[in-house]
Amino acid sequence: MPAQIVDGKALAASIRSQTAQxxxxxxxxxxxxxxxxxxxxxxxxxxxxxxxxxxxCREVGIDYHFHALPADSTERDLRTFLADLNRDPSVTGxxxxxxxxxxxxxxxxxxxxxxxxxxxxxxxANIGFVFYDCPIIAPCTALAVMEIxxxxxxxxxGLEAAIVGQGAIAxxxxxxxxxxxxxxxxxxxxxxxxxxxxxxxxxxxxxAAGVPNLIRAEHVKPGxxxxxxxxxxxxxxDGKRRIVGDVAFDEVSEVAGTITPVPGGVGPxxxxxxxxxxxxxxxxxxxxxxxxx
Amino acid sequence: MPAQIVDGKALAASIRSQTAQxxxxxxxxxxxxxxxxxxxxxxxxxxxxxxxxxxxCREVGIDYHFHALPADSTERDLRTFLADLNRDPSVTGxxxxxxxxxxxxxxxxxxxxxxxxxxxxxxxANIGFVFYDCPIIAPCTALAVMEIxxxxxxxxxGLEAAIVGQGAIAxxxxxxxxxxxxxxxxxxxxxxxxxxxxxxxxxxxxxAAGVPNLIRAEHVKPGxxxxxxxxxxxxxxDGKRRIVGDVAFDEVSEVAGTITPVPGGVGPxxxxxxxxxxxxxxxxxxxxxxxxx
Numbered sequence: 001m002p003a004q005i006v007d008g009k010a011l012a013a014s015i016r017s018q019t020a021q022x023x024x025x026x027x028x029x030x031x032x033x034x035x036x037x038x039x040x041x042x043x044x045x046x047x048x049x050x051x052x053x054x055x056x057c058r059e060v061g062i063d064y065h066f067h068a069l070p071a072d073s074t075e076r077d078l079r080t081f082l083a084d085l086n087r088d089p090s091v092t093g094x095x096x097x098x099x100x101x102x103x104x105x106x107x108x109x110x111x112x113x114x115x116x117x118x119x120x121x122x123x124x125a126n127i128g129f130v131f132y133d134c135p136i137i138a139p140c141t142a143l144a145v146m147e148i149x150x151x152x153x154x155x156x157x158g159l160e161a162a163i164v165g166q167g168a169i170a171x172x173x174x175x176x177x178x179x180x181x182x183x184x185x186x187x188x189x190x191x192x193x194x195x196x197x198x199x200x201x202x203x204x205x206x207x208a209a210g211v212p213n214l215i216r217a218e219h220v221k222p223g224x225x226x227x228x229x230x231x232x233x234x235x236x237x238d239g240k241r242r243i244v245g246d247v248a249f250d251e252v253s254e255v256a257g258t259i260t261p262v263p264g265g266v267g268p269x270x271x272x273x274x275x276x277x278x279x280x281x282x283x284x285x286x287x288x289x290x291x292x293x
Numbered sequence: 294m295p296a297q298i299v300d301g302k303a304l305a306a307s308i309r310s311q312t313a314q315x316x317x318x319x320x321x322x323x324x325x326x327x328x329x330x331x332x333x334x335x336x337x338x339x340x341x342x343x344x345x346x347x348x349x350c351r352e353v354g355i356d357y358h359f360h361a362l363p364a365d366s367t368e369r370d371l372r373t374f375l376a377d378l379n380r381d382p383s384v385t386g387x388x389x390x391x392x393x394x395x396x397x398x399x400x401x402x403x404x405x406x407x408x409x410x411x412x413x414x415x416x417x418a419n420i421g422f423v424f425y426d427c428p429i430i431a432p433c434t435a436l437a438v439m440e441i442x443x444x445x446x447x448x449x450x451g452l453e454a455a456i457v458g459q460g461a462i463a464x465x466x467x468x469x470x471x472x473x474x475x476x477x478x479x480x481x482x483x484x485x486x487x488x489x490x491x492x493x494x495x496x497x498x499x500x501a502a503g504v505p506n507l508i509r510a511e512h513v514k515p516g517x518x519x520x521x522x523x524x525x526x527x528x529x530x531d532g533k534r535r536i537v538g539d540v541a542f543d544e545v546s547e548v549a550g551t552i553t554p555v556p557g558g559v560g561p562x563x564x565x566x567x568x569x570x571x572x573x574x575x576x577x578x579x580x581x582x583x584x585x586x
Contacts, residue, residue: 079584107425107427111585112584124417124418124419124420124421124422124424124425124585125417125418125421126421127417127420127421127424127425128416128417128419128420128421128424129417131417131421131461131465132400132417132461157484158484158485158486160486166472168424168425172424172469172472175468175472175480176465179459179465179468179480179482182483182484184481184482184485184486184491185478185479186478186480186491187468187478187480188477189472189475189477191451191475191476191477192451192477193453193477198477198479290401291372291401291404291405292404292418
């Protein structure tokens with residue numbers, strides 16, 4: 001029996017609709033949700049992405065402000081600019097688009113964003129609060145994975161889970177989330193010796209390796225829930241460019257119980273979660289900050 | 294063949310001797326290593342522990358200052374006191390002994406310690422920097438496990454590891470460390486259904502569950518390295534009180550290749566690492582702080 005396919009676009013639409021509602025409710029309380037996006041230079045892909053951010057914000061009623069900074073901005077310039085956004089109480093969320101210019105320490109600039117305005121949830125303090133199970137804002141891709149899990153009705157407690165790929169954006173924060181919800185997690189990556197032996201017992205398989213077609217039918221327990229976080233741009237045999245995940249969808253969807261497609265799975269959910277996190281950021285700043293060193 | 298037994302006391306002595314050397318070297322550069330310990334109230338165990346801290350500091354040449362605060366100190370009092378230690382440039386390390394009085398939010402007070410002076414490595418920002426593989430100061434028990442691993446000559450890359458117990462002090466940070474060093478990690482805990490099935494393939498078994506005799510021979514792969522982080526105070530059948538780990542030492546030491554005893558294993562190494570971290574803290578503050586939001 002072929003797997004059920006998770007409709008990421010529909011799930012994203014439902015999250016957006018809840019988020020739009022929350023924006024209205026906050027407005028009624030006098031809280032204005034605003035997201036300030038920063039782009040340095042004119043990287044084509046980043047400009048396109050920034051434009052789509054604007055559309056997404058408009059859809060849910062978030063006030064989007066775009067700041068294009070010169071390509072020759074220094075680390076000091078960027079840190080000063082972000083510090084001003086941190087101090088401005090009308091700014092409730094900050095999104096720093098990458099890449100930054102050569103010679104700029106990306107992490108040092110990114111981590112300068114106030115944890116309460118860090119809508120991507122990547123500040124080290126935000127990671128630490130996820131680790132301690134009291135998040136302020138958490139990494140959005142891992143939140144999207146957890147949202148899909150909830151949507152499918154899957155209870156993580158005691159679940160056998162395997163996560164393939166342990167990058168800082170998706171795999172590793174998902175590992176933390178699943179451990180907090182008491183799944184038994186096997187964390188795999190490029191140094192794992194017999195990958196299929198480690199993934200075949202998993203009722204939940206999350207793949208965030210960045211390797212097209214890495215996961216084949218042989219890696220998957222029959223009936224498992226397979227969540228594919230991979231977004232890989234490849235050129236097919238017919239010369240066409242397309243986007244594929246890390247999972248060989250055609251053969252794995254014959255084995256899995258439920259599967260997320262690429263595109264149309266984790267991707268749109270992550271974008272919707274980012275908007276939701278921007279709203280959460282505004283709400284939490286208003287509710288009062290907890291002390292952070 | 295019975296397992297090799299790791300001599301934690303000897304390893305600790307060797308770390309202490311290196312640490313004493315580092316204190317001397319820093320002194321020659323004009324850097325004075327100092328640790329300020331704070332105890333609130335008169336909890337007997339905490340007083341005894343504080344006294345042993347002083348002895349440990351003296352052994353390696355760290356200037357130890359003890360602050361006994363009244364049992365009725367409020368959260369505000371404690372935060373103010375720690376903020377003063379943060380601001381004082383002569384204070385290079387701060388250690389807050391637990392428990393804190395009822396009604397005080399322990400985490401809120403603990404996390405108020407400057408990450409560069411947080412010798413236990415528990416501040417959320419410090420956890421985040423461990424997650425991002427660029428630690429300032431890391432959690433000391435997990436550092437002790439990694440030190441034992443190094444001491445036994447075990448290379449984590451590609452190693453099958455199982456960690457039993459995912460608490461914030463030991464199990465979870467050890468999971469992060471082992472993932473960074475590219476071990477394949479199976480993270481188990483109280484909700485894991487078939488524990489032996491998850492641990493029996495592991496070449497490295499780290500146990501930090503806080504349950505006496507949890508790990509029996511059947512849980513252990515022949516020849517594995519078993520690191521027992523548990524410290525449990527029990528009363529034996531003969532009425533005597535003693536300290537045991539989470540591993541049934543007698544039977545597991547017949548199966549394992551190498552094993553740490555309790556007491557005399559991870560415990561003394563952790564205490565030695567804490568002293569080493571106090572020295573690292575002083576060195577890093579002097580070398581210049583990286584920007585932290």
